[in-house]
Amino acid sequence: MPRYGADGDVLDISLTTIKVRNWDNTITTIPTYALISDSFKNWRGMQQSGGRRIKRSFQIDMNSVSFCNEEMLARFEKIDLLREYIQSKRVEIEKHNHSEKKDDLKLVNDRNLTNLGCFRAYLDAYLANHPQVNQKLTLIVRQLAPGAAGLPMEIYLFSKEKAWANYEAIQADIFDHILAVIAEFDLRLFQNPSGRDFQQLSEGQKNDIIREPKSQK
Incomplete structure (x- = not known):
């Protein structure tokens, strides 16, 4: 009950x-009538269930x-958790594209894999094989509205795990891995520029000025 600063076990x-x-x-200590007049969150359901929810997003x-080129697909196919997905998609897409009329706009008119789609498939497989994820409960990797x-x-x-410390450790391990592996799919995380970014930009501009040859009179 945030209004009373109460968040724990009833004694x-x-x-x-x-x-x-x-x-x-x-x-x-809170007045008994507050249970009727105010809303509250009961953690008992989570403790008695099969797991504790993790719901967190990151920005790409x-x-x-x-689109994936042949070099990217060959590289992704070496990833154990993604190999079967890439191979099955190759067969499916090649069969579809072979039946369609050929033209110069292959990337537009043909079906093609994207690095984002492959990354999403990898996350599905990674989490489906994670030993600390309850596979009997909902597991979703989804895109939200871009902005x-x-x-x-x-x-x-x-x-x-439902104990707080263990739960936080599992959540941190999952997102540590996600943030570290995303570059392998030629994707970048989005974050607002920091002071270090502006410093590097300023230093780069200074170096360009220094390297610029002096104009001859």
Whole structure:
């Protein structure tokens, strides 16, 4: 109950007050009528279920999305979790394109794989094989609506661990891997420029000025 600063386990319920031990071991006392007059979140359902939900997104720079060329497909096919997907898609797409009329706009008129689609398929396979993800509950990798901050990619799943510290560690491990592996698919994460970015830009402009030959009189 955010209004009362209560977020933890109920210790005692009396006619007039309820005592709650918060996650930081402080004790909050709230009036009993607050359970009727205010809304509250009950964590019991999560504790009794088969997992704890992870729902988090990251932003992809849309300028890095592209069709896959043969070199990219050959590289992606070497990834164990993606090999079967690439091979099956190659057969499916080649069969479809072979039946269509050929022209100069192959990238537009033919079916082609994209690096973003391959990355999404990789995440599906990676999470489906993750030992700490509950495979019996919902698992989704999906795109959200694109905007000025890029293309959001959301991960929605349930971890087997429900204890807070273990849950946070699993969530961090999953996103550590995602952030590190995304460059292998020739994709870039989107983030607002930092002071370091502006510093590098300024240094690059200074170097260009220094290298520029002096005009002869």
